[in-house]
Amino acid sequence: MSAVAEDDLLVIDDLHVQFDTRAGVIHGLRGLSLTVARGETLGIVGESGSGKSVMAQSVMGLIDTPGEIVRGDIRFKGRSLLGPKGRSYGRKIRGRELAMIFQNPMTSLNPLMTIGAQIEEVIVHHLGKSAREARQRALELLDLVGITSPVSRLSQLPHELSGGMKQRIIIAMAIACEPELLIADEPTTALDVTVQAQILELINDIQKAMNLSIILITHDLGVVAQSCHRVMVMYAGKEMEEAPVGQLFSRPAHYYTAGLLRSTPRLRDSSDRLFSIDGAPPSLIDPPTGCPFFDRCEARTEECRMDPPAVTTGNQAKAMCWHV
Amino acid sequence: MSLDIAAPAARRPFARTGRLLLEIWHDRSAAFGLSVIVVILFCAVFAPWVAPYDPGAQDLGARLVPPFWLERGSLAHILGTDHLGRDILSRIIHGSRASLLVAASVVLIAGTFGTIMGLWAGFRGGRTDSVIMRIVDIQVALPALLLILLVISVVGPGIATMIVVLSIANWMVYARLVRSIVLSVRQLEYIEAAEMIGCRPGRVVFSHLLPNLISPLLTLAILEFTNIILAEAALSFLGLGVQPPATSWGLDVANGKDYLFVAWWLVTFPGLCISITVIAINLLANWVRVTTDPQEREKRYARHRAGRRRQAARQPVGGQQ
Amino acid sequence: MGSYIVRRLWQGILVVLAVTTIVFVVTRLVGNPVDIMLPLSATTEQRAAFAHQIGLDRPILEQFGTFVWDAIHLDFGDSLWQRRAAMEVVLERLPNTLLLLVSGIGTAIVLSLPLGTIAALRPGGIVDRLIVGLGLLGLSLPQFWVGLMLIITFSVVFGLLPTSGIGTPAHIILPSIAMALPSLARLSMLVRSAMLDELNKQYIQTARAKGMPLHRIVTVHGFRNILAGFLTMSGWEVIYALAGFSVVVETVFAWPGLGQTALQAIQRSDLFLLQAIVFCVAILIVLINLALDIIYKLVDPRIDLN
Numbered sequence: 001m002s003a004v005a006e007d008d009l010l011v012i013d014d015l016h017v018q019f020d021t022r023a024g025v026i027h028g029l030r031g032l033s034l035t036v037a038r039g040e041t042l043g044i045v046g047e048s049g050s051g052k053s054v055m056a057q058s059v060m061g062l063i064d065t066p067g068e069i070v071r072g073d074i075r076f077k078g079r080s081l082l083g084p085k086g087r088s089y090g091r092k093i094r095g096r097e098l099a100m101i102f103q104n105p106m107t108s109l110n111p112l113m114t115i116g117a118q119i120e121e122v123i124v125h126h127l128g129k130s131a132r133e134a135r136q137r138a139l140e141l142l143d144l145v146g147i148t149s150p151v152s153r154l155s156q157l158p159h160e161l162s163g164g165m166k167q168r169i170i171i172a173m174a175i176a177c178e179p180e181l182l183i184a185d186e187p188t189t190a191l192d193v194t195v196q197a198q199i200l201e202l203i204n205d206i207q208k209a210m211n212l213s214i215i216l217i218t219h220d221l222g223v224v225a226q227s228c229h230r231v232m233v234m235y236a237g238k239e240m241e242e243a244p245v246g247q248l249f250s251r252p253a254h255y256y257t258a259g260l261l262r263s264t265p266r267l268r269d270s271s272d273r274l275f276s277i278d279g280a281p282p283s284l285i286d287p288p289t290g291c292p293f294f295d296r297c298e299a300r301t302e303e304c305r306m307d308p309p310a311v312t313t314g315n316q317a318k319a320m321c322w323h324v
Numbered sequence: 325m326s327l328d329i330a331a332p333a334a335r336r337p338f339a340r341t342g343r344l345l346l347e348i349w350h351d352r353s354a355a356f357g358l359s360v361i362v363v364i365l366f367c368a369v370f371a372p373w374v375a376p377y378d379p380g381a382q383d384l385g386a387r388l389v390p391p392f393w394l395e396r397g398s399l400a401h402i403l404g405t406d407h408l409g410r411d412i413l414s415r416i417i418h419g420s421r422a423s424l425l426v427a428a429s430v431v432l433i434a435g436t437f438g439t440i441m442g443l444w445a446g447f448r449g450g451r452t453d454s455v456i457m458r459i460v461d462i463q464v465a466l467p468a469l470l471l472i473l474l475v476i477s478v479v480g481p482g483i484a485t486m487i488v489v490l491s492i493a494n495w496m497v498y499a500r501l502v503r504s505i506v507l508s509v510r511q512l513e514y515i516e517a518a519e520m521i522g523c524r525p526g527r528v529v530f531s532h533l534l535p536n537l538i539s540p541l542l543t544l545a546i547l548e549f550t551n552i553i554l555a556e557a558a559l560s561f562l563g564l565g566v567q568p569p570a571t572s573w574g575l576d577v578a579n580g581k582d583y584l585f586v587a588w589w590l591v592t593f594p595g596l597c598i599s600i601t602v603i604a605i606n607l608l609a610n611w612v613r614v615t616t617d618p619q620e621r622e623k624r625y626a627r628h629r630a631g632r633r634r635q636a637a638r639q640p641v642g643g644q645q
Numbered sequence: 646m647g648s649y650i651v652r653r654l655w656q657g658i659l660v661v662l663a664v665t666t667i668v669f670v671v672t673r674l675v676g677n678p679v680d681i682m683l684p685l686s687a688t689t690e691q692r693a694a695f696a697h698q699i700g701l702d703r704p705i706l707e708q709f710g711t712f713v714w715d716a717i718h719l720d721f722g723d724s725l726w727q728r729r730a731a732m733e734v735v736l737e738r739l740p741n742t743l744l745l746l747v748s749g750i751g752t753a754i755v756l757s758l759p760l761g762t763i764a765a766l767r768p769g770g771i772v773d774r775l776i777v778g779l780g781l782l783g784l785s786l787p788q789f790w791v792g793l794m795l796i797i798t799f800s801v802v803f804g805l806l807p808t809s810g811i812g813t814p815a816h817i818i819l820p821s822i823a824m825a826l827p828s829l830a831r832l833s834m835l836v837r838s839a840m841l842d843e844l845n846k847q848y849i850q851t852a853r854a855k856g857m858p859l860h861r862i863v864t865v866h867g868f869r870n871i872l873a874g875f876l877t878m879s880g881w882e883v884i885y886a887l888a889g890f891s892v893v894v895e896t897v898f899a900w901p902g903l904g905q906t907a908l909q910a911i912q913r914s915d916l917f918l919l920q921a922i923v924f925c926v927a928i929l930i931v932l933i934n935l936a937l938d939i940i941y942k943l944v945d946p947r948i949d950l951n
Contacts, residue, residue: 020625020626020629021622021625021626022621022622022625060853060854061853062850062853062854065626065768066622066625066626066629091856091858092856093856094853094854094855094856095854095855095856095857096856099854099855100854102847102850102851102854104847107846107847107848108847108848108850108851109848109851110848110851110852110866110869110870111848111870111947112869112870112945112946112947113865113866113869121855121857121861121865122855122856122857125855125856125857125858125861126856157946157947159947170851173851173855174855461656462659462660462663466660466663466664466667466888466927466930467664467887467888467889467923467926467927467930468888468889469888469889469890469892470888470889470892470907470922470923470926471664471667471668471671471923472889473892473907473908473911473919474668474671474672474919474920474923475671476911477681477910477911477914477916477919478671478672478681478916550784550785554787554788557787557789557790558787558788558789558893561787561789561893562892562893562896562908563912564911574787574789577787577789577790577793581793581897584793584796584797584801584808585801588797588801591790591793591794591797592794592797595786595787595789595790595793595794598786598787598790599782599785599786599787599790602784602785602786602787603781603782603785606781606784606785607781623768626769628769
């Protein structure tokens with residue numbers, strides 16, 4: 001990344017994350033780079049195990065003992081989040097300028113703390129507000145995320161709420177300090193279909209109202225089409241392709257993206273069988289060099305055994321492939 | 325990212341035993357535990373040949389001789405002698421028999437009985453289950469040791485009494501464990517599915533139950549073994565367990581109690597033996613527990629590597645709190 | 646909640662009844678109190694008189710009825726050794742045992758929270774291994790031996806503290822340490838593993854992502870979730886101590902509590918005194934259990950007691 005791009009809100013540069021397990025070293029991320037501009041929603045798509053969540057955890061400083069960031073950099077507003085200095089910087093901004101929503105609202109709230117206490121502690125800690133002001137702000141937030149009778153909710157415990165409500169609470173906690181970047185890690189996966197749409201809509205509304213940048217991690221291409229400006233496709237810990245939403249759906253450049261699109265069911269599809277990509281992603285223990293999609297790609301040639309180049313495929317678009 | 329990658333299971337039993345021994349060897353504390361246990365077992369089995377003297381042989385001319393490294397001590401009595409001139413080392417070697425005999429018998433009897441009750445309660449369910457579990461609950465709430473004292477005071481102390489009483493007081497833990505495992509195994513989806521498609525429930529549950537049962541039961545039995553060793557020692561110390569002229573570590577500590585001011589070695593060495601034995605078994609139990617649990621095994625590995633990394637160099641990169 | 650307490654009280658009464666029955670069966674049917682309590686030299690007339698005095702010549706059911714009736718009235722007969730009502734002796738010694746429990750088990754409970762937590766913060770680190778090592782010692786060393794080693798060290802070698810007995814505050818230090826050690830080990834290991842489990846949960850990740858400082862994550866989020874389990878185990882430590890471990894510690898330090906009295910009653914074949922002690926401890930245990938259940942419910946409102 002050049003220095004010019006540093007007015008981007010978040011820059012991830014050649015990030016390598018490893019997990020040291022008994023079975024061997026798992027390479028969770030293998031040189032991932034991305035940028036998020038202000039006010040932008042970046043979608044990240046990939047199968048489970050492609051490294052989406054590892055990326056999110058790295059940004060939030062949640063990579064723990066078996067895991068380790070071995071190479072690369074993460075910069076938020078131009079300042080690194082790694083190293084001793086970066087860690088103390090990270091502690092200051094996480095929850096305040098940089099927030100995250102997790103996949104499973106059922107387990108993401110402290111079961112023995114009231115809703116109010118969990119929202120208020122963010123406000124008190126980061127904004128130094130008094131308990132009274134924090135309560136006032138919590139009420140506003142609950143109202144904002146569409147929770148009815150917020151006053152009585154504040155004194156309830158998580159197990160008294162439904163999954164959709166919990167996710168709304170978690171969103172309220174995340175936006176409590178009006179962050180600049182919100183990472184949403186599969187925010188709708190664990191919810192009922194009807195609730196999924198509501199939550200997604202809420203996130204979109206908030207983004208517009210607060211001019212947030214969002215990283216939306218999902219494996220649901222429909223969600224991406226609905227909410228994102230730009231999409232990045234990940235596979236086996238690497239980036240495969242990134243492009244503006246319209247271009248990715250109309251002209252996918254990478255064979256993996258094309259396969260992914262074809263394996264998504266559509267309403268007006270006449271064929272009676274759903275397409276699926278043969279094979280499975282490579283093991284992340286001793287992953288092969290070259291294109292990670294090699295084994296499953298219909299267009300593979302000998303040169304695909306070498307690391308593919310990043311080919312520019314349009315404005316803000318590129319694909320890691322020899323055959324674009 | 326999921327980390328629960330099971331280690332490939334070895335096919336040949338020999339290779340497996342070899343690898344297990346190798347793994348123990350690499351874990352310093354487990355290796356220590358196993359070696360101590362082997363030594364103690366050897367001493368207990370071959371006590372008459374290992375011990376330099378008869379444990380009851382008195383030598384009133386050599387009373388309260390200190391261990392050999394002290395003034396007045398001699399290599400004739402490495403750990404010294406007691407108030408009747410009996411060789412402490414020989415008494416300790418013979419005393420190991422009482423501890424191991426009582427502990428092994430109690431674990432075997434209580435373990436078998438408790439396992440049967442737990443299986444029964446878990447499989448039959450309903451009335452049987454609630455009656456057995458009510459008995460377990462009530463017995464857990466009883467002042468066990470005081471009742472043991474009461475029974476011993478009425479029946480009279482001795483090794484057999486101790487084995488019976490401790491067995492009665494300890495079967496519940498096994499019953500509880502086994503029952504909870506049976507219940508959880510029966511709730512597994514594939515078991516429910518198997519029962520639904522008409523597999524004979526007994527056979528299905530049993531074939532899936534055994535592997536789930538062995539590791540926790542083994543761990544519990546080993547831990548209970550240490551508890552019984554401590555209980556035997558305590559009872560013998562109180563004069564309610566092993567009776568003279570038989571020997572036991574707890575009894576020896578009790579005998580030495582009146583000579584605290586003049587001969588510290590009388591109470592120190594037998595007690596040290598109890599401690600080392602129990603520590604060794606605990607270390608091995610911990611290793612067994614971790615090794616038979618894939619998740620725990622992964623954690624141990626992670627800790628091991630993390631420790632090494634910290635020792636090797638403090639790398640600035642790494643997003644840990 | 647109210648109906649729950651009533652049900653637990655009912656269960657408690659069952660436990661006490663079970664204890665009473667066991668005591669009766671063991672003392673009257675398994676053994677013969679006349680043989681146990683009277684010296685070998687007693688004459689046949691003396692034996693018959695004693696049997697009549699304690700009602701052995703009446704039908705067994707009537708004996709049991711009288712036994713239960715007396716138990717309800719806390720009347721267990723006279724202690725042959727002390728030559729006064731057994732219950733009187735129990736009530737005289739009970740405060741000493743309670744004092745030892747509070748100072749010993751209390752210390753263990755208070756210290757185990759920080760120790761277990763500190764260990765859990767860096768599993769595998771030096772501090773953790775040190776605390777786990779101490780825990781292993783606490784679990785493995787026989788309590789009576791620890792007591793004797795403490796006496797040798799602090800009383801015999803350094804002459805700092807009294808060897809045994811009761812009286813000054815200095816007397817309580819060594820028995821308390823011996824009492825506390827195994828409980829401290831068990832409780833710290835419990836706090837450590839519960840905290841480790843808790844810190845791996847998703848809601849802790851949420852709290853970390855919210856930017857909450859580590860001390861707040863541990864003390865506010867973690868503690869609250871392990872508290873119920875911790876309190877239960879602490880209660881069990883009190884129960885273990887009451888139900889047996891105090892016998893050992895009190896005997897080593899000649900601490901005139903219920904435990905030492907129980908052993909002395911056995912040595913003097915004083916069945917009636919022993920019965921009174923067992924019964925009294927059983928009631929205490931039932932009460933502690935009940936208190937634990939109520940505390941548990943207050944700490945974790947999710948638990949449905951019915």
